[in-house]
Amino acid sequence: MTALDAAQAALAAEHAAVYGYGVVGGRIGTERRPEARAAYEAHRARRDALRRTVRDLGGTPVAAEAAYALPFPVADPAGAVRLAAVLEDRVAGVYSDLVRAAEGPMRREAAAALREAAVRAVRWRGSDVIFPGLAERV
Template identity: 80%
Template structure:
């Protein structure tokens, strides 16, 4: 693997890790507001994102980089005062995660690329379950009707983090 390819992969891995940190945080909010009927679904998503986060930490370390740390808090894209807003947030989180995994699929090779594609698929399926809507190319804003990622900014491993992954300013 060339140095440039490895750098691109590490950048994409770090972006995916940052998104997973934000998703874990976001699902903490979702879990506190979601109705009892969908709570097991939220818990399963929370657990899945924690497992992906831990795997990404190992992958970044395996490439000799220092994994990005989680922020103490993250700015949410909108107020989450009830179960309806919690469902919307869960869908947004999954759409944002799908975007960074699409970037990782582009940057990675071999087994890591296959893992990223699996993570993209899982996030897209969860996004559909939460929102009730699908897009033709999940995670690829430039190919969908939306021109921006789930949080309102372009999803890209090389861009700044999205609003759902931006640390809260206090």
């Protein structure tokens, strides 16, 4: 996988995360709403940075879909928390690929994004995984 391919995949994952956090925000309990809002804003910032990265690599940034299929119905705060953890796990996975494909500052930035997603996933899930970004691939 090239750095451009991995950056495009990360951008697509960030588009999906932004969409997913819209659902999370609509279903999350009031006590965790600030956490959901902060995650939403973090993913928007990463998405915008990845658009620039893709352009810098000579690509045309992948566009967001009009809607995304959720992995399960989200009808209540518990489902919103579960969705948030899944979103973070998925984002960590694509950043893991970008870490492998990139070099220099891009690699450091991808590693930071992977770490941030893993920390958010732990906060949502209440437990950690041994190898963040690789958990879904085992």
